[in-house]
Amino acid sequence: MPNAAVPLDIQPRASLREHNSFGLPALARTLIRVHSEADVRRVVDHPQHGVAPKFILGGGSNIVLTRDVEAVVVKVEIGGRRLLREQADAWIVEAGAGEPWHALVAWTLEQGWPGLENLALIPGSVGAAPVQNIGAYGVELADRFHSLDAVDLVTGRSVTLDAAMCRFGYRDSVFKQALAGKSVITRVRLRLPRPWQPVLGYLDLERKMSETGNPRPDARTVFDWVCAIRRAKLPDPAVIGNAGSFFKNPVVSPEQCRDIIGRDPEIVHYPMPDGSVKLAAGWLIDACGWKGKSVGRAGVYERQALVLVNRGGASGAEVVTLARAIQESVYGRFGIRLEPEPIIL
Numbered sequence: 527m528p529n530a531a532v533p534l535d536i537q538p539r540a541s542l543r544e545h546n547s548f549g550l551p552a553l554a555r556t557l558i559r560v561h562s563e564a565d566v567r568r569v570v571d572h573p574q575h576g577v578a579p580k581f582i583l584g585g586g587s588n589i590v591l592t593r594d595v596e597a598v599v600v601k602v603e604i605g606g607r608r609l610l611r612e613q614a615d616a617w618i619v620e621a622g623a624g625e626p627w628h629a630l631v632a633w634t635l636e637q638g639w640p641g642l643e644n645l646a647l648i649p650g651s652v653g654a655a656p657v658q659n660i661g662a663y664g665v666e667l668a669d670r671f672h673s674l675d676a677v678d679l680v681t682g683r684s685v686t687l688d689a690a691m692c693r694f695g696y697r698d699s700v701f702k703q704a705l706a707g708k709s710v711i712t713r714v715r716l717r718l719p720r721p722w723q724p725v726l727g728y729l730d731l732e733r734k735m736s737e738t739g740n741p742r743p744d745a746r747t748v749f750d751w752v753c754a755i756r757r758a759k760l761p762d763p764a765v766i767g768n769a770g771s772f773f774k775n776p777v778v779s780p781e782q783c784r785d786i787i788g789r790d791p792e793i794v795h796y797p798m799p800d801g802s803v804k805l806a807a808g809w810l811i812d813a814c815g816w817k818g819k820s821v822g823r824a825g826v827y828e829r830q831a832l833v834l835v836n837r838g839g840a841s842g843a844e845v846v847t848l849a850r851a852i853q854e855s856v857y858g859r860f861g862i863r864l865e866p867e868p869i870i871l
């Protein structure tokens with residue numbers, strides 16, 4: 527339980543280098559670590575920091591820091607995880623926003639509650655997962671979401687949001703839009719449907735099924751496959767600084783796509799239910815010759831062109847310069863504007 531006698535954990539002029547997965551240097555004007563909902567309310571009620579602009583930080587795995595943050599950075603470290611209830615059609619699991627996402631995925635599987643295995647090894651915290659509606663290998667957070675609790679940073683009031691209120695989109699939610707910087711997610715509840723149905727439609731997983739001759743993997747096997755696929759093509763942020771996919775996969779009209787396919791028949795693309803077409807940004811960047819290239823100390827990962835990396839000591843400005851150069855060359859060749867996925871500060 528929060529103890530009112532313990533003062534809030536407030537650090538002035540705090541380094542954020544350890545708090546962003548790119549490992550970029552920047553200072554926070556003030557860093558406040560919150561361990562409970564009550565701590566968040568104490569930030570709201572704080573005579574000085576309560577009224578200052580806020581930036582909410584989870585695992586720091588989806589941000590690019592290009593300068594010092596002249597705001598109160600609220601680092602969410604609220605822990606705890608439990609089975610809230612077991613229904614005939616689902617397990618409802620609740621976790622504190624500060625829990626590491628991957629540890630939650632592994633723990634639910636160990637407990638015998640499958641459903642999150644396709645989302646294994648995604649860096650970041652539980653509270654950050656709904657913000658950008660994390661997704662991988664055919665499953666998005668929105669597909670397993672029940673509800674979340676958040677504290678309003680103006681009123682200090684706790685609110686519960688269901689999926690509709692979160693306005694999930696592709697790597698998007700209300701927390702990247704209208705509620706950005708305005709409310710702190712404290713707890714997330716997930717709905718893991720019963721009976722468990724594997725999601726195996728993604729090309730890389732189909733490949734694993736044929737390689738291993740196992741067309742009916744259990745959840746643990748899917749988890750192991752996803753971990754192996756990710757380790758083979760995505761850099762571990764603990765070793766090489768990065769923020770996962772740097773750009774969203776662009777969605778174009780069928781006409782635009784036909785035009786591009788006419789010129790580049792190899793282009794990797796996926797038809798969407800509404801008739802539009804999603805293009806693989808990694809393919810576009812790769813086709814422009816960027817894989818393995820660098821600008822200063824920022825580079826394009828050798829095994830996945832959609833991931834920009836810190837080759838050691840890079841600044842946020844170098845990452846952004848590299849990103850702009852990539853955007854320009856993709857626009858020049860394909861007429862498509864790539865949109866960054868992480869939040870650029």
Ligand code: EPU
Binds near residue numbers: 662769770808830832
């Ligand atoms: N490709 C290339 N060259 C590259 C990279 C990719 O030709 O350098 C081609 C691949 O061969 C493949 C296609 O592009 O045919 C798509 O690549 P991949 O399967 O690796 O997936 P992605 O579209 O690059 C998306 C997500 C990832 C997620 C994977 C798996 C986005 C922006 N990214 O990547 O999410 O793990 O699918 O579902 O939607 C993240 O958001 O940080 C992230 C890593």
